[in-house]
Amino acid sequence: MLASVLETPWLDEAAIPCRPQPDLFFAEAPADVEAAKALCADCPVRARCLADALDRHEPWGVWGGELLVAGQVVARKRPRGRPRKNVEPVAA
Numbered sequence: 001m002l003a004s005v006l007e008t009p010w011l012d013e014a015a016i017p018c019r020p021q022p023d024l025f026f027a028e029a030p031a032d033v034e035a036a037k038a039l040c041a042d043c044p045v046r047a048r049c050l051a052d053a054l055d056r057h058e059p060w061g062v063w064g065g066e067l068l069v070a071g072q073v074v075a076r077k078r079p080r081g082r083p084r085k086n087v088e089p090v091a092a
């Protein structure tokens with residue numbers, strides 16, 4: 001998945017959790033995004049993966065256990081759909 005990370009000579013590619021299912025790391029569903037982030041937890045190149053992604057200004061996806069949106073780390077993926085309307089009662 002990560003060209004620069006995978007160029008690391010000591011790295012066993014089989015130890016990289018995203019290798020078998022790269023699409024999960026660019027998923028739309030918030031649950032899938034959280035699943036991808038959880039898989040990164042045991043990755044031996046997690047810190048470098050995130051640092052490299054930020055250096056490359058990756059526009060989106062899960063990198064190093066973090067979700068990037070528009071090149072920035074965000075806590076959660078927002079579900080699709082319209083934003084909620086203001087449900088606060090309006091004072092008369």
Ligand code: SF4
Pocket residue numbers: 001002005016017018019025039040043044045046047049050062063064065
């Ligand atoms: S930290 Fe996550 S996205 Fe990066 S190489 Fe490891 S499993 Fe893949």
